[in-house]
Structure formats: structure tokens, C-alpha cells
Amino acid sequence: MNRLFRSRWQRWINRRIPRSDVQLLTQRNLFILPTAAGVVFGMLLLIMLITGINYQNSLIYLVTFLLGAVFVGAMHQTHRNLSGLELTLVQAGEGFAGDDIVFRLRATAGKDDAIALTLSANDLSVAVGYVPSGQSVDVALPVPSAYRGYLRPESIRIETRFPFGLLKAWSWMRPMAAGVVYPRPIAAPEVLSTLADGEQTASSRSPEGNDHAELRPWREGDLSQRVMWKRFARSGQMVVADWEADKGSPHWLDFNAFPGADHELRLSYLSWLVLERGRAGARFGLNLPGQVIEPDSGAAHVTRCHRALAVWGEEKPRDAFAEPHGTRTGMDTSRSGNAMAGERS
Known part of the structure; x- marks a missing residue:
């Protein structure tokens, strides 16, 4: 019965x-009800009224x-x-799974001042002291996340108990836009990409493969595919063909480079690698089943890769449905099947 009532209430x-x-x-x-203090206050008024009737005491x-009259x-x-207040979602936040994702809202008061407001979502709240009439105040509301994917709060509650705390007025905002939650970074094991390093620039190379390359000594972390093995066999010196002089031959971050790991763990590995490459300012590309991000570097490229990892295999929340901590409740079977089939091939 309780579940049925809640379901009908939520639909309403x-x-x-x-x-x-x-x-x-x-x-x-807008909704308004007495608080616990207001209920006690009302009961005291009732007792005083009964007492006054019983003793016919004008002072009572x-x-x-x-x-x-004060209560009314x-x-x-x-x-x-709260009447006339307008809430606007300015920006849906982004961040890593397990962190609080910040949603930025703007509260604009109507013809009356808005005082002592509280905005909350999923047990996290932010107090807004005062919004003058006709003016706006920006609010940063944290929303907890647990999984990667899209994050859209089912509702954002706004409440006030001003002036005496005897009553509370409240309402909800049900945002349309969704935030993005990146996979939680997990330190990745040392693996080699299944892509041939620099294959994206193969058309620009000569048949010898080194006309546009700069040769430099081998450094730790260089892939074995870039070592000039013929020169090593002749001279014993390990040199590497550096393709950055032309179009670049980046270290690819490859989804298929972690055999045996499940999809979510692979995405967490890649998230960690994207962070590492971003801190180092390195040029890299990202290879996901069904999506390839061309090699680049910089903060914008790092953000683009993180977003791709966050929403891979996810569907954007529809109007009628939303998960409180993102949308990853299980990988889409068709996408998973295609990805595994590609892996086997």
C-alpha cells in the first residue's frame, strides 16, 4: 500500500x-506544511483556546x-x-565517479525578496542567505555520483522556513540536462596498444619509412615498434624514429590492449592513462570500439577523451527516466556483443 501511494504521488x-x-x-x-515546531505551536494554541473557553478569560x-495571527x-x-522565484540550471557538472558533481544554478527573485533558502539534492544541501527582489544569485550544488555515465538528479529541492521556522514551503526542480561522470581512474598495467604505432601517418611515409623521421636515442617508455631494429643489428645502437617532425606518431590508448579485463575496468585504466598523458603534455589518441579520437594534446583533448570514456555504451537519459547516480546499470547487450566480437576477431 505504501509503495502504491508513493508511486501515485510521484506520478502526480x-x-x-x-x-x-x-x-x-x-x-x-509550491507546497507548504507546518514543521515539527509549528505542530507543537498549533497544539499549544489549541490548548490555550480550550483553556480560555473553560475559564472565560479574556486575557487568554x-x-x-x-x-x-502571528502563525497565519x-x-x-x-x-x-518562494513565490515568483525562478531557478535556472546554468551548467550540468562533470567529474570522476565517486566525486560530488557540481551543478551550477541561478536563483532569480521575483517581486519579493527570497530569504534563507536551501537547495538540496541526494542529501547534499547548499544554503542561500538572501536574493534581493529582481536580482540573481548563482549557486553551486554538489550532486553525489557512484558510476560513470550521465548524471541527472531526479529532483532538486528548494525549501525555506523563514521567518519563524513554524512552517516550511518547498518545491522541486526536475532538470532536463544531464552531467557527465568520468570513469574512476585506476592505475593501468604496462601494456602495448594493439594498433601499429603511427599507422595513421603511414600514407605520408616513404617506402623506407624514415624519410620524414627524426632519429633520437631510445628512451624508457618508447614502443618497440618505433625502434630502428636494422640499425640496431648493424651498429648495436638503439635509436627511435620520432615522427613528431611530420604529423606525429603518438602513443595510442587502446580499449583492446587489456585482455581479460571487463569493460568498466578497461575504461578506468584508460581514464588513468588519459590523466597521465594530459599531465605530461603528451600527444596521444584514443581507440574505443566504434569510436576513434585522433591524436592531439592539451586540456581540451583530455576533456574530450574523458567524455568519450564516460558515455561509451551509454544512452542519454530520456525525459521520463533517470538514474540517481548515472545510467550505468549494465552494458547494452548489443554493444557488448559487438565489442566482444571485434575483440575475438
């Missing part, structure tokens, strides 16, 4: 507050009706504190 709320990145609070979507009547006035003020 969803119809009354549809998903949108801009939410205007009006009488249609006066105090009871005066406090009752507080109810109107609490409701007006």
Missing part, C-alpha cells in the same frame, strides 16, 4: 512539475488570537518567500 508530482532547466515557482508547484483569548502571517510570508 511529475505531471505537476515536468522536466525543465528553468523552473518558475508559482501556486501551482487575547494572547491566543494574537499568536494565531508567518504562513503567508513563508509562501511568499
Whole structure:
């Protein structure tokens, strides 16, 4: 029975507050109820009223009706504190799984000031002290994450108990935009990419393979495919063909380079490798089943690769559905099957 009631209540709320990145609070979507202190206050008023009736004491009547007027006035003020307020989702956050993803919102007051507001999502809350009438205040709201993928809070609650804490007025915002949660980085083992290093520039090479290369001594971390083995056999010196002088021959980060690891672990390995390459300022490319990101370097390239790892195999949340901690509840069977088939081939 309780589950049925909650289901019907949620459907009613969803119809009354549809998903949108801009939410205007009006009488249609604002709710107000007494707090625990307000319930006790109301019970005391009732006891005082019964006492006044019993003893026909004018002073008790006066105090009871005066406090009752204060209660009614507080109810109107609490409701007006949120009425006309507009919430706008400015930016859906990005970050790593397990971190709090920051969603940036803007609260714009209507014709009345908004005082002592609290915004919350998934047990994390942010207090907003004061929003002057007609002005805006930006709020950074953290939302907890657990898995990689898209992250869209089911609802963001806004509440106020101003002025006396006897009543609380609240509403929800159900955002449309979703944040992106990157795979949690896990230190990757030393592996070699299954891609031939520099194969993307093969068309620019001469038949000898070194007309556009710069030769340099071998350094730790260089792939064996780049060593000039014929020269090593003749002279015993290990030199490497550096293709950066032409179009570059980057170290590829390859999804298929971790045999035996499950998909999520592979993505975590790649996330760690992307971070390492980004810190070093190295040029690299990313190879995922069904998607290849061409070699590049810089912060924008690192972010692009992380986003690709975050949403690989995921579907963007639809209007009617959202997971509280992202959308990774299981890999899509068709994508998984295709990826494994490619791996076997």
C-alpha cells in the first residue's frame, strides 16, 4: 500500500512539475506544511483556546488570537518567500565517479525578496542567505555520483522556513540536462596498444619509412615498434624514429590492449592513462570500439577523451527516466556483443 501511494504521488508530482532547466515557482508547484515546531505551536494554541473557553478569560483569548495571527502571517510570508522565484540550471557538472558533481544554478527573485533558502539534492544541501527582489544569485550544488555515465538528479529541492521556522514551503526542480561522470581512474598495467604505432601517418611515409623521421636515442617508455631494429643489428645502437617532425606518431590508448579485463575496468585504466598523458603534455589518441579520437594534446583533448570514456555504451537519459547516480546499470547487450566480437576477431 505504501509503495502504491508513493508511486501515485510521484506520478502526480511529475505531471505537476515536468522536466525543465528553468523552473518558475508559482501556486501551482509550491507546497507548504507546518514543521515539527509549528505542530507543537498549533497544539499549544489549541490548548490555550480550550483553556480560555473553560475559564472565560479574556486575557487568554487575547494572547491566543494574537499568536494565531502571528502563525497565519508567518504562513503567508513563508509562501511568499518562494513565490515568483525562478531557478535556472546554468551548467550540468562533470567529474570522476565517486566525486560530488557540481551543478551550477541561478536563483532569480521575483517581486519579493527570497530569504534563507536551501537547495538540496541526494542529501547534499547548499544554503542561500538572501536574493534581493529582481536580482540573481548563482549557486553551486554538489550532486553525489557512484558510476560513470550521465548524471541527472531526479529532483532538486528548494525549501525555506523563514521567518519563524513554524512552517516550511518547498518545491522541486526536475532538470532536463544531464552531467557527465568520468570513469574512476585506476592505475593501468604496462601494456602495448594493439594498433601499429603511427599507422595513421603511414600514407605520408616513404617506402623506407624514415624519410620524414627524426632519429633520437631510445628512451624508457618508447614502443618497440618505433625502434630502428636494422640499425640496431648493424651498429648495436638503439635509436627511435620520432615522427613528431611530420604529423606525429603518438602513443595510442587502446580499449583492446587489456585482455581479460571487463569493460568498466578497461575504461578506468584508460581514464588513468588519459590523466597521465594530459599531465605530461603528451600527444596521444584514443581507440574505443566504434569510436576513434585522433591524436592531439592539451586540456581540451583530455576533456574530450574523458567524455568519450564516460558515455561509451551509454544512452542519454530520456525525459521520463533517470538514474540517481548515472545510467550505468549494465552494458547494452548489443554493444557488448559487438565489442566482444571485434575483440575475438
